Amino acid sequence: MNFTFKLLQQFCDFVQKYCKEIGSILLILYCLWPTRFASHYECITPDNIFDSLLQKTTKNVSMSQLDNCDYSDVIKDNTYMYKKTYQNDIFDSSEITLGGEYHPERCKPLFSTAIIVPYRQREKQLQAFLIYMHNYLRKQNINYRIFVIEQFDAKPFNRAKLFNIGSVYATRYDYPCFILHDVDLMPMRLGHLYACSKQPRHMCSALDKFRFHLPYRGLFGGAVAIERYDYVRVNGMSNMYQGWGGEDDDFYERLQASKIDICRFEPGYSEYTMLKHAQETPNEDRLIFLRNGHLRFHTDGLNSLVFQEKEFKLHNLFTHVLVET
Numbered sequence: 212m213n214f215t216f217k218l219l220q221q222f223c224d225f226v227q228k229y230c231k232e233i234g235s236i237l238l239i240l241y242c243l244w245p246t247r248f249a250s251h252y253e254c255i256t257p258d259n260i261f262d263s264l265l266q267k268t269t270k271n272v273s274m275s276q277l278d279n280c281d282y283s284d285v286i287k288d289n290t291y292m293y294k295k296t297y298q299n300d301i302f303d304s305s306e307i308t309l310g311g312e313y314h315p316e317r318c319k320p321l322f323s324t325a326i327i328v329p330y331r332q333r334e335k336q337l338q339a340f341l342i343y344m345h346n347y348l349r350k351q352n353i354n355y356r357i358f359v360i361e362q363f364d365a366k367p368f369n370r371a372k373l374f375n376i377g378s379v380y381a382t383r384y385d386y387p388c389f390i391l392h393d394v395d396l397m398p399m400r401l402g403h404l405y406a407c408s409k410q411p412r413h414m415c416s417a418l419d420k421f422r423f424h425l426p427y428r429g430l431f432g433g434a435v436a437i438e439r440y441d442y443v444r445v446n447g448m449s450n451m452y453q454g455w456g457g458e459d460d461d462f463y464e465r466l467q468a469s470k471i472d473i474c475r476f477e478p479g480y481s482e483y484t485m486l487k488h489a490q491e492t493p494n495e496d497r498l499i500f501l502r503n504g505h506l507r508f509h510t511d512g513l514n515s516l517v518f519q520e521k522e523f524k525l526h527n528l529f530t531h532v533l534v535e536t
């Protein structure tokens with residue numbers, strides 16, 4: 212007993228004496244700990260990217276008599292695209308039809324994608340995004356349309372609800388595939404085709420903000436691709452998350468609850484950069500919401516969506532929907 216006590220006392224003295232050093236060692240160990248970032252995740256290899264995609268288009272596109280577009284070079288080359296100048300000037304803008312829609316003229320695209328962007332008061336980012344994305348996406352030979360869903364009211368920003376609203380408009384235009392996309396994210400490599408996979412796909416898994424590592428395996432935010440069928444199946448996203456954070460985690464839980472697995476492309480295909488901005492005010496209730504989210508999956512989402520359209524307008528580079536949430 213006496214011996215144990217002495218040993219304990221010696222240990223305490225040691226800790227006290229070398230407190231700073233121990234702290235530093237622990238900090239270094241934490242930083243270097245290999246699983247601190249879940250950098251290794253299951254992913255689709257370049258050879259399998261094309262087969263993993265869901266070949267579905269709008270009816271208009273499917274009636275084309277042209278030969279199918281070829282995607283092998285875009286995927287194989289995976290060209291590095293990101294240049295700041297790419298955000299300044301739009302090339303051949305006459306190719307883009309009113310509302311920010313594009314389809315290749317020389318071949319029949321195999322993919323039709325609605326790109327849905329939740330938005331409020333980020334004018335510079337929106338401008339950079341639209342120019343960069345139209346330049347980037349037209350090189351992929353896909354059919355797409357950019358929907359910007361803008362929150363009109365001054366309530367805390369409701370990213371997930373704006374996606375639900377966007378999905379309603381994208382459905383009216385018959386899009387079978389949704390890409391839910393932050394306005395400040397830019398894909399750096401051309402090989403990351405803006406099409407849906409057969410499973411929902413987390414696209415920005417190698418983001419510069421996170422040192423190109425995936426912070427946790429369940430991260431399903433930023434930019435994700437999901438076919439309309441699956442989005443409807445999980446009742447879309449929750450309408451209840453106001454302010455920053457949690458809504459994407461709740462969406463991931465919805466997919467998990469419906470036994471829908473997600474996928475990712477290799478990090479070399481999933482590099483994104485995020486335009487710099489201040490951190491938005493976090494939603495203090497997000498953890499509580501998340502904890503009991505599963506109780507609301509069937510009652511909070513597309514089937515409970517209520518909003519007011521304040522304006523609907525086709526701009527040259529995007530379809531604009533202004534809404535009160």
Ligand code: UDP
Binds near residue numbers: 328368433455
């Ligand atoms: N957003 C917006 N205005 C806001 C807050 C958010 O347009 O006031 C949109 C925008 O598309 C943004 C996304 O919501 O990229 C996600 O918010 P944020 O970029 O702050 O989140 P992060 O992923 O950077 O933590």
Ligand code: BGC
Binds near residue numbers: 455457
């Ligand atoms: C938040 C998510 C966010 C993620 C990465 C999580 O803590 O709940 O909404 O996307 O961090 O920033």
Ligand code: MN
Binds near residue numbers: 393395485488
């Ligand atoms: Mn951001």
